[in-house]
Structures are given as structure tokens and as C-alpha cells.
Amino acid sequence: METGKITTTKKAEILDKQKKYLFPNHLLYYTEPLPLERGEGLYVWDVEGRKYLDFFGGILTTSVGHNRPEVTQAVQEQAGKLIHSSTLYPNEAHVNLAEKMAHLAPGRIQLSYFTTSGTDADETAVMLARTHTGNQEIIALRHGYSGRSAMGMSLTGHSPWRIGGTHILGIKHAINPYCYRCPLKLQYPSCGMACAHDVEDVIRTTTSGRIAAFLAEPIQGVGGFITPPPEYFKIVAEIIRHFGGLFISDEVQTGFGRTGGKWFGIEHWEVEPDIMTMAKGIANGFPLGNTMTRPDIAASTTGAGLTISTFGGNPVACAASLATMEVLEKEAGPQHVARVGKVLRTGLERLMEKHAFIGDVRGMGLMQGLEFVRDRKSKEPAPKATSHFMELCRNEGLLIGKGGLYGNVIRIAPPMTASIEDVEEALELMGRALTQVGVD
Numbered sequence: 459m460e461t462g463k464i465t466t467t468k469k470a471e472i473l474d475k476q477k478k479y480l481f482p483n484h485l486l487y488y489t490e491p492l493p494l495e496r497g498e499g500l501y502v503w504d505v506e507g508r509k510y511l512d513f514f515g516g517i518l519t520t521s522v523g524h525n526r527p528e529v530t531q532a533v534q535e536q537a538g539k540l541i542h543s544s545t546l547y548p549n550e551a552h553v554n555l556a557e558k559m560a561h562l563a564p565g566r567i568q569l570s571y572f573t574t575s576g577t578d579a580d581e582t583a584v585m586l587a588r589t590h591t592g593n594q595e596i597i598a599l600r601h602g603y604s605g606r607s608a609m610g611m612s613l614t615g616h617s618p619w620r621i622g623g624t625h626i627l628g629i630k631h632a633i634n635p636y637c638y639r640c641p642l643k644l645q646y647p648s649c650g651m652a653c654a655h656d657v658e659d660v661i662r663t664t665t666s667g668r669i670a671a672f673l674a675e676p677i678q679g680v681g682g683f684i685t686p687p688p689e690y691f692k693i694v695a696e697i698i699r700h701f702g703g704l705f706i707s708d709e710v711q712t713g714f715g716r717t718g719g720k721w722f723g724i725e726h727w728e729v730e731p732d733i734m735t736m737a738k739g740i741a742n743g744f745p746l747g748n749t750m751t752r753p754d755i756a757a758s759t760t761g762a763g764l765t766i767s768t769f770g771g772n773p774v775a776c777a778a779s780l781a782t783m784e785v786l787e788k789e790a791g792p793q794h795v796a797r798v799g800k801v802l803r804t805g806l807e808r809l810m811e812k813h814a815f816i817g818d819v820r821g822m823g824l825m826q827g828l829e830f831v832r833d834r835k836s837k838e839p840a841p842k843a844t845s846h847f848m849e850l851c852r853n854e855g856l857l858i859g860k861g862g863l864y865g866n867v868i869r870i871a872p873p874m875t876a877s878i879e880d881v882e883e884a885l886e887l888m889g890r891a892l893t894q895v896g897v898d
């Protein structure tokens with residue numbers, strides 16, 4: 459058919475230009491990359507007109523679904539008035555969004571500094587912690603992910619994500635609460651939370667004893683949705699504060715209701731963070747990062763030096779974010795996510811009962827992971843089967859993500875507007891794909 463020919467040519471052209479004009483290290487999903495053309499709600503279409511149920515949302519970013527009319531309208535209206543101002547001039551969208559963020563954030567967290575990405579948000583958090591405490595050293599976690607700048611890569615606890623090497627000194631990586639593969643080879647709860655207590659040892663033995671901050675994700679995203687035991691962060695927060703550090707909760711993936719029941723991941727663990735970082739789902743796909751803190755901490759930046767963000771607080775991105783937050787509050791808030799997430803989790807546990815190569819199901823809300831292993835006893839990671847499953851899901855018309863240090867964790871995180879029916883459809887497609895997975 460003529461149309462088929464045209465779209466096939468378009469696909470070939472896109473893939474050809476991708477190869478010719480973009481760095482080869484752009485990580486692309488699938489053996490044959492998937493050029494997308496448009497989206498609506500939970501669905502996206504590729505350039506050949508094939509429809510997919512999107513259960514990864516552009517890496518947990520399209521919080522309220524693709525092409526959501528309220529967001530599109532807010533963007534169009536703002537773009538018709540003012541596209542750019544820089545942080546040198548106040549603008550209405552910027553301050554209104556800051557006000558909304560202050561209402562959503564827990565505890566005494568109130569002030570925002572908007573930037574353009576999660577990397578930038580984490581950079582700002584570290585700068586803030588160092589300015590406030592006067593200390594330099596940071597404790598991060600193994601298997602954590604913090605972005606692609608030199609600081610982001612240095613904070614990251616995965617060798618594959620440190621392209622070019624790590625150069626920033628003063629960052630130490632504590633062992634993470636990865637119960638499925640306990641780094642201390644212990645069992646929860648008889649372990650006595652040894653991994654959390656080890657943070658004290660890390661500080662005493664590998665730092666000057668005066669730290670600026672501890673930075674961690676409430677559930678490790680890129681790490682493979684690694685979910686800590688409930689008491690982990692409470693123990694760590696106490697240790698961190700004893701050594702003069704601030705607690706930075708990286709909510710880039712866990713923010714805005716994603717984990718169900720709470721607006722932010724850290725709220726599940728009953729720790730009041732000193733600083734929070736956000737991005738991804740904050741603006742439904744518009745580039746926006748945010749670093750939030752208490753007024754007394756933010757005050758320490760006054761007179762400490764100059765900083766600007768040319769694109770930070772961009773009026774269009776802020777308008778998109780405000781509209782995204784309003785949709786979430788209206789119809790896809792934390793309680794909705796908890797309800798729909800429960801159906802997803804129960805369905806995944808059923809799939810695990812049927813397939814021995816699923817070694818673990820974990821996560822919270824609409825952030826659920828499946829860890830693939832060659833067998834449950836050895837727990838040897840099965841990255842090939844994981845990639846195969848992703849390809850099979852694509853063939854079934856379902857997009858999902860992948861993660862984990864060993865590339866063997868499936869990440870499932872649809873827009874938070876997903877309904878129970880959407881989840882049931884995804885489970886059905888995954889069920890079909892799973893029966894075709896070969897574990898060698």
C-alpha cells in the first residue's frame with residue numbers, strides 16, 4: 459500500500475539520520491529502534507501507525523498521559539504569551555508553580571529552585587548542602603542513579619553509567635538495601651538492618667567525619683526499583699544527622715504520587731528530608747527539574763555566590779507542570795495510584811507464580827519491577843531473557859522499561875492516570891509475552 463511505503467521510508471529515514479547525525483552512545487531500546495510519532499493518553503503510535511500501550515511513560519515522565527488536553531492547552535496559552543524569561547525576571551507561571559510545590563511537599567520543605575533536569579536538580583541539591591553545612595563529602599548509595607553530569611555520574615553507583623570515568627572526589631557509596639541480593643548475605647529482618655548501620659562505618663572510615671549530605675532515592679529507579687525495608691531510611695537519617703549531614707531525597711522517579719498513597723516516596727519511610735529533588739513526571743514531559751528545601755537551609759545561599767539557570771523556571775515548562783499537578787490532584791492522585799498499583803502488583807505476583815525465571819516482584823504503587831533470573835536458587839541474572847521479554851512485549855503492543863546493574867529488571871511504570879482496565883490489558887499482554895520467553 460502506498461501509505462505503508464511512505465511510512466516505511468519515513469522510518470528508515472529517521473533511523474538513518476539517527477545513525478548519521480547523533481552520537482552513537484544514545485542508548486536505544488530494542489534491536490530495531492522504535493521511532494514514535496504521536497501519543498494520546500496511555501497510547502503511543504510509531505511512524506508506521508502501529509499502536510502501543512505505554513507502560514513506561516518515557517521513563518516515568520508522562521504522569522498524566524500523552525497529549526493530555528489540559529497540559530497542551532496550558533502550554534499553548536503560555537507559549538502565546540511568553541516562552542522564555544530566564545531566572546533573572548519573575549514570571550507568573552514560575553511563582554504559581556512554586557506555590558503549588560510548597561503545598562505538595564512534606565514537612566517544612568517549602569522553597570523551590572527550578573532547573574531543567576534531574577541531573578541539574580541533584581547538582582543544585584549538593585551545592586545547597588555544601589553551602590549550608592560548610593562540609594564537602596557526600597554519601598550516596600550503590601545501585602543509585604543521579605544523572606549524567608560529572609557530579610551526577612560520580613554520585614551514581616553503577617559502573618556502566620559512568621562514561622568517561624568519575625572525577626569528583628569526596629563521594630562515598632554505602633551498600634544499598636537490596637534485600638533480594640543482600641550485599642551482606644543476610645536475611646531481613648534477622649539482619650538487624652546491618653546495611654543501614656554500615657553507613658556509620660562508611661562515614662567513620664572513609665570520610666573526614668564531617669559530611670555535607672546523604673543522597674538517595676526512596677526506591678532506586680535505574681537500579682531496578684530496589685525497595686528498602688521500612689526502617690532503613692529512619693536509621694540512616696539519624697546517622698547522617700549525627701555527622702552533620704543533610705538528608706537529600708531524590709524524588710526524580712518516586713515523586714508526585716508514583717509510589718501510591720503519598721505524594722513523595724520518602725513519606726512512606728517517615729523521614730523528613732532536608733532537601734528534595736524532582737524532575738521527570740513533574741511536567742508531563744517538559745524539561746523541568748526542581749530542588750526544594752526548608753527556608754533556613756535556602757537562606758544559607760544568600761551571599762554565598764552567584765547562580766542562574768537560563769532555562770530554569772521556564773514559563774512554558776512551569777505552565778505544563780502546573781496543569782499536570784492539577785490533573786493529578788483531580789483524578790490521579792496518590793490514592794488512585796495505590797488502588798491501581800495494587801491490581802498491577804497482584805497481577806505481577808500471579809505471573810511470578812507461573813514463571814520460575816521471575817525471581818522477584820518489587821516496588822510500590824505504579825512503580826513495579828520484575829527481576830529475571832536463570833533460576834531462583836542461584837539467582838543468576840538473566841539479562842538476555844529480560845531483553846527478549848521487552849521485544850516480545852513490543853510485538854504484543856506494550857512498551858515497558860528495563861534497569862538494574864545486571865540489566866535484568868523489567869520496570870513497569872505507566873502514566874498515573876492509568877485505569878484498572880489499562881493495567882489488566884498490560885497484564886494480559888505481559889502474560890502472553892512471558893509464555894514465549896526463553897531462558898538459556
Ligand SMILES: Cc1ncc(COP(=O)(O)O)c(C=O)c1O
Nearest residue numbers: 575576577603604605679710737
Ligand atoms: C533518581 C534519578 N535522579 C536523577 C536523574 C537524572 O535525571 P535527568 O535524566 O533528567 O537528568 C534520574 C534519571 O533517570 C533519576 O532516575
